[in-house]
Amino acid sequence: xxxxxxxxxxxxxxxxxxxxxxxxTIEDGEFTVFVGPSGCGKSTLLxxxxxxxxxxxxxxxxxxxxxxxxxxxxxxLAMVFQSYALYPHMSVRKNIAFPMKMxxxxxxxxxxxxEAAAKALNLTDYLDRRPGQLSGxxxxxxxxxxxxxxxxxAFLFDEPLSNLDAALRVGMRLEISELHKRLATTMIYVTxxxxxxxxxxxKIVVLRAGFIEQVGSPLxxxxxxxxxxxxxxxxxxxxxxxxxxxxxxHGVATIGIRPEHTDVSMSEGLWKGTVGVAEHLGSxxxxxxxxxxxxxxxxxxxxVRITGDIQAKHGDEIYLTPQLDKLHKFDAQGLxxx
Amino acid sequence: MARAVTxxxxxxxxxxxxxxxxxxxFPILWTILTSFKTEATAIADPPVFLAFxxxxxxxxxxxxxxxxxxxxxxxxxxxGGSTILGIIIAVPAAWSMAFVPSKRTKDIxxxxxxxxxxxxxxxxxxxYLICIQLGILDSRVALVIILMLMNLPIxxxxxxxxxxxxxxEILEAxxxxxxxxxxxxxxxxxxxxxxGIASTLLLNFILAWNEAFWTLNLTAANAAPLTAFIxxxxxxxxxxxxxxxxxxxxxxxxxxxxxxxxxxxLVSGLTFGAVK
Numbered sequence: 001x002x003x004x005x006x007x008x009x010x011x012x013x014x015x016x017x018x019x020x021x022x023x024x025t026i027e028d029g030e031f032t033v034f035v036g037p038s039g040c041g042k043s044t045l046l047x048x049x050x051x052x053x054x055x056x057x058x059x060x061x062x063x064x065x066x067x068x069x070x071x072x073x074x075x076x077l078a079m080v081f082q083s084y085a086l087y088p089h090m091s092v093r094k095n096i097a098f099p100m101k102m103x104x105x106x107x108x109x110x111x112x113x114x115e116a117a118a119k120a121l122n123l124t125d126y127l128d129r130r131p132g133q134l135s136g137x138x139x140x141x142x143x144x145x146x147x148x149x150x151x152x153x154a155f156l157f158d159e160p161l162s163n164l165d166a167a168l169r170v171g172m173r174l175e176i177s178e179l180h181k182r183l184a185t186t187m188i189y190v191t192x193x194x195x196x197x198x199x200x201x202x203k204i205v206v207l208r209a210g211f212i213e214q215v216g217s218p219l220x221x222x223x224x225x226x227x228x229x230x231x232x233x234x235x236x237x238x239x240x241x242x243x244x245x246x247x248x249x250h251g252v253a254t255i256g257i258r259p260e261h262t263d264v265s266m267s268e269g270l271w272k273g274t275v276g277v278a279e280h281l282g283s284x285x286x287x288x289x290x291x292x293x294x295x296x297x298x299x300x301x302x303x304v305r306i307t308g309d310i311q312a313k314h315g316d317e318i319y320l321t322p323q324l325d326k327l328h329k330f331d332a333q334g335l336x337x338x
Numbered sequence: 339m340a341r342a343v344t345x346x347x348x349x350x351x352x353x354x355x356x357x358x359x360x361x362x363x364f365p366i367l368w369t370i371l372t373s374f375k376t377e378a379t380a381i382a383d384p385p386v387f388l389a390f391x392x393x394x395x396x397x398x399x400x401x402x403x404x405x406x407x408x409x410x411x412x413x414x415x416x417x418g419g420s421t422i423l424g425i426i427i428a429v430p431a432a433w434s435m436a437f438v439p440s441k442r443t444k445d446i447x448x449x450x451x452x453x454x455x456x457x458x459x460x461x462x463x464x465x466y467l468i469c470i471q472l473g474i475l476d477s478r479v480a481l482v483i484i485l486m487l488m489n490l491p492i493x494x495x496x497x498x499x500x501x502x503x504x505x506x507e508i509l510e511a512x513x514x515x516x517x518x519x520x521x522x523x524x525x526x527x528x529x530x531x532x533x534g535i536a537s538t539l540l541l542n543f544i545l546a547w548n549e550a551f552w553t554l555n556l557t558a559a560n561a562a563p564l565t566a567f568i569x570x571x572x573x574x575x576x577x578x579x580x581x582x583x584x585x586x587x588x589x590x591x592x593x594x595x596x597x598x599x600x601x602x603x604l605v606s607g608l609t610f611g612a613v614k
Contacts (some may be wrong), residue, residue: 052510052513073517081510089530101517
């Protein structure tokens with residue numbers, strides 16, 4: 001069991017309210033990702049759930065029980081920190097055993113769980129080392145191992161991959177996803193990386209300035225962003241947001257078109273521009289197009305994505321045609337118009 | 339050329355360091371030398387540095403006249419007891435100031451330090467009276483408590499500085515792992531702060547060992563530590579200069595040896611956090 005329910009939860013630091021009244025339900029077994037730009041309150045929200053910060057008003061229910069005033073140690077949640085937060089003076093084995101020692105689990109059972117966790121996380125050969133002797137990825141595995149063995153009702157991850165290099169990050173992302181499939185335990189995962197959010201989540205909670213902007217499945221957010229900021233945040237490269245005359249043609253304040261929903265031609269199309277930078281990834285090419293005469297904000301740039309490779313050099317003329325059925329429309333307040 | 343300058347500098351610096359070191363150490367050296375002289379040589383004018391007849395007669399006399407073991411034992415109890423008691427009180431205090439600071443934490447730290455600015459003699463009278471009232475004058479208990487209180491600000495300050503270096507996330511991890519406050523301090527914070535705690539222990543042991551004001555004023559026979567042992571050989575006319583030196587040498591020897599063996603720990607502890 002691991003349903004977590006936030007009812008009218010607020011958090012203030014002194015005079016500053018960082019979380020305005022907020023309601024959210026995380027279902028048992030769900031992989032929920034809190035995503036948003038830095039300073040949006042996502043880590044604070046996670047710490048409120050963990051009990052590491054006291055909430056200012058409202059209440060938190062875990063498995064139907066009011067946990068608002070329950071200390072973190074008694075909430076039955078496990079947390080993986082960005083800095084790993086391993087105990088530097090203990091061996092890997094003792095690090096993993098620590099929560100079980102605190103829970104008073106008998107030695108034989110401790111041993112069994114440590115070995116199972118070590119096997120699952122490829123740590124068997126490192127059990128007698130100290131955290132200082134491990135690489136970043138191994139340390140993060142130890143932190144996950146320490147979280148698994150207590151068999152918590154939910155796992156909380158606070159940007160666990162942001163200290164790892166890109167290659168390792170992709171690997172660990174998969175490992176955590178697989179872990180979730182295997183354990184089917186509630187997981188709450190905080191990240192500022194929308195790729196992690198899209199690839200791992202059952203449910204994404206997009207936050208900005210403490211407010212929940214939208215809650216939904218990754219594809220729901222991708223296809224039906226509720227407002228401009230979600231539209232701009234979800235998807236990589238970012239959606240192009242165009243204002244001015246071009247938007248007025250569609251009767252709205254802003255139109256949005258994703259880079260992958262724009263057809264590209266070197267000879268004809270709706271919008272004409274010049275190639276700025278072309279990023280060739282092999283499988284895809286991202287072209288940043290300037291001088292389109294469209295009101296795209298300060299950068300004057302429309303980004304398009306083409307599957308495969310295309311010969312386009314800096315300064316070449318290029319023509320873009322948005323796929324009209326994939327167009328997103330927003331009103332003057334930035335809210336979606338259907 | 340540049341190299342030669344650097345070398346010259348090095349020589350000058352080294353020589354200067356030795357000069358300062360010897361200057362500081364000279365009184366101790368002179369005391370040790372004097373303790374091996376006869377009373378007559380000890381007050382000879384001009385003073386004799388090394389060319390004298392070395393003798394152990396002062397040590398024999400001191401051992402015969404006073405019960406060195408008893409003074410030593412009192413010193414160990416008083417210095418050790420006040421240090422350990424101080425650490426037990428200071429660890430939770432420093433924990434709360436380092437990890438759950440309030441708006442006034444900085445003020446409290448300064449206030450604690452300000453108590454060290456008051457001359458001890460200013461509170462001698464009330465403390466003396468309190469000790470009489472409680473019937474603990476000339477007892478080790480009184481000295482353990484008083485020296486602990488005297489050194490507590492320093493202990494808390496030092497531990498606070500070390501604790502500040504420990505990342506708060508590790509303690510939060512312990513809390514998430516189900517550790518109670520006591521377990522968090524016992525199993526996570528304290529072991530991580532061992533180098534800092536050890537140097538705090540050492541420094542305070544040394545401070546308490548050498549403390550003379552309270553130990554001399556509040557003791558007579560029962561609880562007198564080595565400071566009183568030295569004092570008992572001082573006479574206004576300076577007649578027993580060699581015996582006084584022998585007593586001093588015997589009093590400082592244990593702490594000198596302790597300091598010598600733990601100097602690495604002491605230096606690394608005292609400069610902890612100074613270099614990132």
